[in-house]
Amino acid sequence: MQDNLISHMLQRRGFEILKANPKENLLFPSDWNSAFEDELYEMLKKYSFRIFIRDVIKHRKSFGIDNLLKYSTREWVERYISFLLDKGIVERLAGDKYKLKSYTVFSFGDTLEWFVARVFEKEFSLPALWGVSLRGGKAGGDYDVIVNLEGQLVYVEVKSSPPKNVEEVEIKAFLDRIVDLVPSMAIFLEDTQLRMKDKIVPFFEKALKKKRLKVKRLREEIFCVKDRLYIINSSPDIINNIGFCIKHYFLSKGFW
Secondary structure (H helix, E strand, O other): OHHHHHHHHHHOOOOEEEEOOOOOOOOOOOOOOHHHHHHHHHHHOOHHHHHHHHHHHHOOOOEOHHHHOOOOOHHHHHHHHHHHHHOOOEEEEOOOEEEEOOOOOOOOHHHHHHHHHHHHHHHHOOOEEEEEEEEOOOOOOEEEEEEEEOOEEEEEEEEOOOHHHOOHHHHHHHHHHHHHHOOOEEEEEEOOOOOOOOOHHHHHHHHHOOOOOOOEEEEOOEEEEOOOEEEEOOOOOHHHHHHHHHHHHHHHHOOO
């Protein structure tokens, strides 16, 4: 039912869903179930765990605790590895080394998209699709997360890489997809606790200059354009920031 609601909203815009909610590249064990999904969801709420997972994927063929200490303490790395071992996501090698069991996971991007879609579903009771491929647009048909917000379409672009790895062309492509999709609301989410004003926001300001659209700061590292497009990071946390954007979007409309 949830998928059908979003499907109809896309169909009315001239789009056909080719793929949605693909699980082959997720950080899931082969025997995953709903209980595992709930446990992983709770773990992914922690920024430190998401950073840890990125390092695990980076060193997926062979890694030790010392390879994962850049952003976490030894105590937390040991706890996180224990969780992955217990869930069958990694396996132990000789010499206190480990490796990722999956041969299809090369990026944290798919799992992060899954998590963000779950945030909309679990925290805000909003139907959501992730990893969506569409036919019918001019700007490319890959959309990270699409949400049904009380009958209004929301598009979320999710970036798992740090700001230094995001290029200007990616911002332009995101804006082109917005033009194609015509959502009521859009969010550009960078999973970082670094400043958005240093690099990401200037990219948006440059791309929107010809349209004479201004990027304004709402609070801390949350920015918006025309009270419809939101640019956010994950500080203090993703759930808090998404909730703030939803609230601001509704309140900006007013009643009268």
